[in-house]
């Protein structure tokens with residue numbers, strides 16, 4: 415079976431050459447332009463779409479493209495730099511980042527393939543890495559948050575499941591940019607590790623929301639009544655959560 419084919423290309427918009435990723439997706443029907451959270455422009459097109467056609471679509475939407483790229487890049491520039499002293503949110507508190515390069519750590523010198531690690535010491539998150547490049551540090555920090563999420567969010571699922579009279583078959587931790595959680599027809603509840611970077615009551619709201627989907631697979635009044643039974647102020651929590659989307663440091 416065919417899988418998505420991806421290639422890089424540039425398109426001239428106004429006076430600038432804009433790089434973008436051209437993806438041809440099997441069974442896709444319509445062309446879709448987007449700027450992902452990392453600020454990369456993408457064209458997702460039906461399988462038979464040509465590169466020339468992709469450029470044409472981008473030129474037709476030049477206004478939207480430059481406006482959206484500008485907005486996302488501005489937001490990325492506001493992301494805190496991953497350097498010693500930066501504060502990263504952790505539920506209702508925060509951790510102070512302490513970044514150390516590998517050269518400072520003698521005891522790991524003989525360990526091959528060691529790329530680094532993140533560990534918490536009280537209110538400090540110490541990241542030791544062979545590279546201080548943002549991308550490497552991000553990976554190590556994300557790995558740490560994911561582990562924390564697996565523990566904390568699973569415990570919250572354990573806490574709320576009996577109260578709601580439901581039982582997920584599995585809990586998984588994910589990292590999609592666009593959603594905080596999901597619930598599958600097979601009873602798997604998936605939660606985003608980034609919930610560890612929002613206030614605990616907002617993370618709890620997502621846990622309750624997804625658990626309620628085990629009973630109601632829609633957003634019907636019955637569903638919201640079930641959510642409201644445990645989280646009466648769910649509207650406000652949902653609003654606060656939406657306001658945080660796209661504004662987290664990682």
Ligand SMILES: [Zn+2]
Nearest residue numbers: 623627632633
């Ligand atoms: Zn939902």
